[in-house]
Amino acid sequence: MTDKYTQMVSRGLGKDVARRLGLPQPVVLRRYEPGAPLITGPVLVSGDSAGADDVATALLGWGLDVRRNALPREKLGAIVLVLDALQHPGDLGKPVLTAGGSMRDLAANARVITISRTPLSASSPSIAAARQGVDGMLRSLAKELRSGATANGILLAEELATTSPSALGALRFFLSGRSAYVDGQFLTVASASGSMPAETEKPLAGKxxxxxxxxxxxxxxxxxxxxxxxxxxxxxxxxxxxxxxxxxxxxxxxxxxxxxxxxxxxxxxxxxxxxxxxxxxxxxxxxxxxxxxxxxxxxxxxxxxxxxxxxxxxxxxxxxxxxxxxxxxxxxxxxxxxxxxxxxxxxxxxxxxxxxxxxxxxxxxxxxxxxxxxxxxxxxxxxxxxxxxxxxxxxxxxxxxxxxxxxxxxxxxxxxxxxxxxxxxxxxxxxxxxxxxxxxxxxxxx
Ligand SMILES: NC(=O)c1ccc[n+]([C@@H]2O[C@H](COP(=O)([O-])OP(=O)(O)OC[C@H]3O[C@@H](n4cnc5c(N)ncnc54)[C@H](O)[C@@H]3O)[C@@H](O)[C@H]2O)c1
Incomplete structure (x- = not known):
């Protein structure tokens, strides 16, 4: 059960008092319940690579309301920032700042998720710098988000598709209430092994x-x-x-x-x-x-x-x-x-x-x-x-x-x-x- 202070300042008078006194304002986090939607509100898939198009198609396949461009003042459930083709730190500015324009439109308990590549296998210093830059950027952004929203990242091994099974598995985990208390973290997907469960609500059936x-x-x-x-x-x-x-x-x-x-x-x-x-x-x-x-x-x-x-x-x-x-x-x-x-x-x-x-x-x-x-x-x-x-x-x-x-x-x-x-x-x-x-x-x- 969420602690009493969090319950008290999550609504009504308690929320107002905590805001005025500058006290911490935790919110009751959105946690997974069987049958609940994966995420509420539209998902903005940002990024102009082919990998970004593939992610948008996969999310549409999950029945989500997907945007490739933000609509003015529309509350977003999540932003997925696909940065799988970075060559130089200079490549970060445009996609990150574009996503930045939508940060004020994030709903409570929203998600920001980056999909990029692991810096460990980068073939040049500039590629490694760009990829490592995603790390510093995302961990900083996670500290800027409010109202239970989190930011996490998926790091793909070289050549791995943005829609490889565990990339999608990790994306689903980070979007869902299952990751409510995971914030500012990265998961590396090293191989194309794995498969999405036949039954979404019983992923461990038979084990x-x-x-x-x-x-x-x-x-x-x-x-x-x-x-x-x-x-x-x-x-x-x-x-x-x-x-x-x-x-x-x-x-x-x-x-x-x-x-x-x-x-x-x-x-x-x-x-x-x-x-x-x-x-x-x-x-x-x-x-x-x-x-x-x-x-x-x-x-x-x-x-x-x-x-x-x-x-x-x-x-x-x-x-x-x-x-x-x-x-x-x-x-x-x-x-x-x-x-x-x-x-x-x-x-x-x-x-x-x-x-x-x-x-x-x-x-x-x-x-x-x-x-x-x-x-x-x-x-x-x-x-x-x-x-x-x-x-x-x-x-x-x-x-x-x-x-x-x-x-x-x-x-x-x-x-x-x-x-x-x-x-x-x-x-x-x-x-x-x-x-x-x-x-x-x-x-x-x-
Ligand atoms: N509670 C936290 O904030 C926290 C934070 C970080 C990590 N952890 C880790 O999470 C795990 C679970 O923590 P918890 O808070 O539920 O602890 P807990 O003390 O409530 O439960 C631990 C359980 O392990 C059992 N256990 C201890 N020694 C055993 C042994 N030799 N053989 C078999 N069972 C044994 C105990 O009987 C107990 O049921 C631990 O590994 C702990 O180090 C907890």
Whole structure:
């Protein structure tokens, strides 16, 4: 549930008072509901390349109200800025400024999405400069948007069409309410693998998904969201959380597996349970994690070791078992939960930061090992998420952490779950080794 302050200042007198006093003005974000439209309001597809025409045609195919030129004072649901043919930073001005002319016409909770190419493979410094310029431009623009609107980007590998399956998959994710708390981020589409789901509302139909740490918090939300999207769920948690685990497993009509993921045989137990009870294993979500915070000066071995053991060593060992298994060969998916603490760092969390940085390193390196059987591995890095853990933070620290992002509010467990559900789907088959932050564009740190 959105925090009370956000509810209070989203409408009526509270909104007026917050505006007059110059207080933060978060709005209730548009989140995905099955059956709700992908986006409300017309979508302006800006850019004059053939790739832009193809995107406009694809969006028309989804039944959206598409414009190639803005109409005066028309409220827009989204702007898709296609910049796939940049040769020089000088090429940025015209399309970006043209789109800029429509920024005041964005509706609440609108989307701005760029489609450009990855600078890493650019064949000249000027092309690399132009492509990297999109990065700086978009992250800055995201900080200018208001009223729940977000800006995110899709980076295509060389030669990849703007309408390749995962480019469209990512475009749909960013347009929808599934990406409500993703802001100022990029997703790279590295290959033409993947496919759009036959049933839009059940993209995980027929898949069997394991979720660790599923008894509560973000893990329970992941289990519910993957189930909503059609997957059969194996909910994993420690025996001490058995009652909560059983209730989540029952709710999603899945099965419960009581298991400490740091046990040596955890990988084997997970595969055995999934195959014996459900006949297959397609998706593993490494969500279970712990914190044992202390300044490094006060850190003891037990705190350090337990965090490393659960948050990264267990994932590495389970992945080794998955990569060896003949039951994990059919375009499998691994999604790990990292944290912005593993990217920007957080005081008192050297152990946690090391473990979550470790998750990111592991994901990048494992991507190549998943490729031979069309598998992918990615991470999501949540920022401040409203959970039991963050509810226990001292009020002043909690309020600061909650507001210091472009959307001026904490995310919900569902927001992390939606990003994971997308990365676990066939539509994300061309995306691997990526780290997607779900942090409302946190303003502190990297
Ligand atoms: N809450 C946030 O703001 C936030 C931010 C960034 C990252 N994260 C990450 O998201 C994940 C979930 O966080 P949460 O806030 O829901 O935490 P939580 O403490 O509410 O839930 C974690 C779950 O993992 C289980 N677990 C712990 N150790 C286990 C083990 N050895 N084997 C099996 N299960 C185990 C716990 O029993 C619990 O049910 C964690 O990886 C956490 O680091 C959370």
């Amino acid at each position: 069997v998904a394991v979720v660790t740490g599923a008894a509560r918090g973000i893990g329970a939300a992941i289990a519910r969201t993957l189930h909503r999207d059609g997957a059969k769920i194996v909910a994993v948690d420690i025996p001490a959380a058995g009652d909560h685990l059983a209730s989540v497993a029952n709710e999603v009509r899945g099965t419960a597996l009581q298991l400490d993921i740091s046990n040596d045989d955890a990988g084997h137990r997970i595969i055995e349970h999934a195959v014996e009870r459900h006949g297959r294993l397609d998706i593993v979500v490494h969500n279970a994690g712990i914190t044992r915070d202390r300044l490094l000066a006060n850190m003891d071995e037990a705190r350090w070791n337990s965090v490393i053991a659960v948050n990264i060593a267990a994932q590495l060992r389970i992945n080794e078992a998955l990569l060896r298994s003949e039951h994990f060969r059919d375009s499998p998916r691994i999604v790990s939960v990292a944290s912005t603490s593993g990217i920007a760092g957080n005081r008192g969390q050297t152990n946690y930061g090391a473990s979550k940085g470790g998750v990111i390193g592991m994901v990048r390196s494992t991507a190549a090992l998943m490729q031979p059987f069309h598998g992918t591995i990615n991470a999501v890095a949540p920022g401040f998420i409203e959970t039991e853990m963050t509810a226990r933070m001292p009020l002043a620290i909690r309020e600061a952490a909650r507001r210091l992002n472009s959307l001026k509010q904490g995310g919900l467990p569902q927001d992390v779950a939606e990003a994971i559900a997308f990365l676990a789907s066939d539509a994300a088959g061309g995306i691997s080794g990526e780290v997607l932050r779900v942090c409302g564009q946190q303003l502190v740190g990297a």
